Amino acid sequence: MDLRAEALTLRYGIRTVLEPTDCHVPPGTQALVLGRSGSGKTTLLKAFAGLLRPSSGRVTWDGQDVSRLSAPERRAQQASFGFVFQTDALFDSLTVRQNVMQPLLRRRVPEDEARERTDAVLRSVGLADAADTLPERLSGGMKKRAGLARAIAARPAVLLADDPFAGLDPGTARQVARVLLEVAGQGTLLVAAPEAPVDLPLPRWLYLRSGRLVHDGAPAPQLESAPDEALA
Numbered sequence: 001m002d003l004r005a006e007a008l009t010l011r012y013g014i015r016t017v018l019e020p021t022d023c024h025v026p027p028g029t030q031a032l033v034l035g036r037s038g039s040g041k042t043t044l045l046k047a048f049a050g051l052l053r054p055s056s057g058r059v060t061w062d063g064q065d066v067s068r069l070s071a072p073e074r075r076a077q078q079a080s081f082g083f084v085f086q087t088d089a090l091f092d093s094l095t096v097r098q099n100v101m102q103p104l105l106r107r108r109v110p111e112d113e114a115r116e117r118t119d120a121v122l123r124s125v126g127l128a129d130a131a132d133t134l135p136e137r138l139s140g141g142m143k144k145r146a147g148l149a150r151a152i153a154a155r156p157a158v159l160l161a162d163d164p165f166a167g168l169d170p171g172t173a174r175q176v177a178r179v180l181l182e183v184a185g186q187g188t189l190l191v192a193a194p195e196a197p198v199d200l201p202l203p204r205w206l207y208l209r210s211g212r213l214v215h216d217g218a219p220a221p222q223l224e225s226a227p228d229e230a231l232a
């Protein structure tokens with residue numbers, strides 16, 4: 001899917017959390033969305049996924065203005081997105097396998113195939129042994145990987161991962177990075193993080209500073225050490 005933000009602005013009350021932003025994310029893009037806490041990374045990802053309504057400007061999916069789609073049209077198109085949220089969005093009453101299978105069954109994937117795909121994805125994130133476990137028994141890192149498995153099992157055309165490395169030990173972070181890269185081979189990947197993750201060297205950086213997209217291009221490590229005023 002081709003994503004575009006055109007003069008996209010997000011406000012909460014009188015507070016502007018995303019200044020007018022133009023950004024084109026063609027299919028197959030692999031990019032990091034970087035910036036300090038509160039700089040607007042989650043806001044930008046959610047707006048791209050049609051989860052937040054722009055205060056002004058617009059987001060387009062394959063050229064269609066998302067705000068002009070009917071609710072059923074928008075939901076149908078949102079099936080192309082996988083979202084790994086910062087806080088895990090697992091259902092407590094379902095096992096890990098059931099959690100991962102559920103979006104597949106909702107998409108009418110036959111049960112046998114859904115189970116096969118689920119078990120393959122759980123193996124790839126290192127959770128094969130936890131398939132029958134309830135989320136409350138998982139560690140934070142395992143929950144994160146289960147959330148990732150749930151997002152990628154449906155093979156989304158666009159995978160949006162919000163700070164997927166937060167709270168992970170280096171080994172688990174490497175494993176999550178490897179899975180994200182594998183998945184990205186087939187589609188668009190946008191990964192938000194407070195600093196560039198060493199294990200995920202993506203070719204494009206979108207760098208946000210206080211709600212402003214101050215850099216959209218090749219990796220620019222100098223941004224991470226630049227004081228705020230140098231970029232204002």
Ligand SMILES: Nc1ncnc2c1ncn2[C@@H]1O[C@H](COP(=O)(O)OP(=O)(O)OP(=O)(O)O)[C@@H](O)[C@H]1O
Pocket residue numbers: 012017035036037038039040041042043044194
């Ligand atoms: N529902 C809301 N109501 C009011 N302000 C909000 C809301 N959601 C986010 N914000 C504000 O918008 C700004 C950007 O938030 P956002 O979550 O996009 O930042 P972020 O870069 O993802 O931060 P972090 O790395 O801490 O997750 C923050 O100042 C936040 O307080």
